[in-house]
Amino acid sequence: MESRFRVLFLIIAMISLSGCAATKNLFGFGNEEAPPPTAEGPGQVIDPEVERREIKEPKIDREDFEIGAFVGIMSVEDFGTDVSYGVRLAYHLTEGFFVEGTAGYTEAGLTSFEELSGDARLISDSERELYYYNLNVGYNILPGEIFLGEGRAYNTNLYLIAGLGSTDFAGDDRFTVNVGAGYRLLLTDSIALHLDFRDHMFDIDVIGEEKTVHNLEGHLGLTVFF
C-alpha cells in the first residue's frame, strides 16, 4: 500500500513539475536557464564544430622613404667652383609634401686675391674643405609625365625645397639657409633620377667684413624608394 502511494505521489509530483516547466517555457521565463542535463546523452548526429577560415593577408610594401646620392658642381662664393658629392634621405608625407635631409661635400679653390698675390693664403687647405648638411621641407609643385616616343611614359615632379642646416667651411660651422628647386624623373616606380639646383646662404667674414654669401649648387642624383 505504502509503495503504491509513493508511486502515485511521485507521478503527481512529476506531472506538476513538468507542467510548471512547460508554463515557464510558454511565458518565456525559462530562456535564461541552462537546458536540463540529459541523462543518457544520445550520440550527437551533427557536430557543430566549424573551423573559422584563417586568412593571413600579406603585408603591403610601403615605399615612403627615398635614399640616394648625388654628384654635381658647387660654386663657393669668392672661392671658385668645384665638384660636389652628397647623399639624400627623404620621407614623403603626402603626395605633395616631403621632408628631406641632405649632406654634401666640396672643396673650395683659391680666391682671386690669393691667386694674384702668390703665396698669401686666407685659409688653410684643410679649411677649404666644405661640408654641409640641411634639413628641408619640400613640395611637389608640378607633378606630370613625360613621353619618350609612342610607347614610353615616365612620371615626373617639379618640386621646391627650403630648409636650414650648417656648413663647415673656413674653420667654423656656419648657420645655413638653403632654397632650391628640383626635377624628379621616376625611371621605374622605385628608382628616381633627380636634377637639383640649390642656393646655400651663410654669413662669412674671412674676407674683411661679414657678408652673406650665395653658394650655388647644381647636382644630378639617383635615389631609390623603400
Add this chain to the structure above:
Amino acid sequence: MSARNTTTTPSTLQQTKSVIAACLCAVVLQIVLAAPLQAADEYRTVTIADPYIEMRTGPGRGYPIFYVVDRGDSIEILMQRTDWYQVRAANGKEGWVNREQLERTLQADGQSVSFKVATIEDFTNAKWEIGALAGDFDGANIVSIYGSYSLNPNVAVELWGSQILGNFSDGYMASINVVHETWPEWRVSPFFTLGAGVIHTNPKSTIVEAPDRTDDIGHVGAGFRIYATRRFLLRAEYKSYVVFTSRDDNEEIEEWKVGFAFFF
C-alpha cells in the same frame, strides 16, 4: 723566372683589401638583388565591391585614369606610397589607386578592406617620436633633432642633439629630458619639460683665440605639440638653460624653437 714571379703569394694587405672588396660586392649585390626577390612575394588580393575602380598612371590626383576594373574582379596590391596604392589587375595592367577607393573593396574572407591610418588617437598614444627643430639660442641659431619614447600618454623621455651656430662661437649640446603632457588628447597639447645635459662651446676662429670648453647644463621649459596630419606634428617650445660654468657665475640662456616631428 717570369712564371715564378707570377705565382708569388699576395701580401696580407692585398688579401685584406680583396676580402673587403668581396664583402662590399656581396653587400651591393644583396641590395641590387633584394628588389627582384621581393617582387616574387605574395601580394594582398582584394575584390572590387564598387561598380568600378579607377587606375591612374601615377600616385597623385592629377595623373590620368587609364584603366577601370569592374565590380567582382580582383586586384593585387603591389605597394603603397603615401595615400596611393599600386595595384595589378588580373590582365596584368598596373596602376595607382587612392585609399578612399581601395577601402571600398573586399578581402578574401568577404570583409571590407581597411587600412591603418594614423589619427589623432595615435598622436596621443604613439610610443616613438622623432623630430627636428630650429630657432634662437641666446642670439645664436640652433638646429636640433630629438627622439622621444613615451612611458605613458602623459610622460615621455627625450634625447636631444643640437648644433649651435652663433656669430662669436659655435658648439654642440646634448641633453636628456622628461616631458609631461597634461592633456595629451588635445589637438594642441601643452607640455612641460625638465632636463640636463652638456654643452660644448667652440669660439669662432676669426675672433680672439679662446679655448674650447664643455659645461654641464640644466633646463626647464614649456611648449606645444600640435597635431597636423597623419603621423605629422608641429612643435614649438621655450627652454630656459642654466650653464654650470667653472667661473664664479652660472650662465643663463633662453631658447625658442619651432619645428616638426613624426610619431610611430
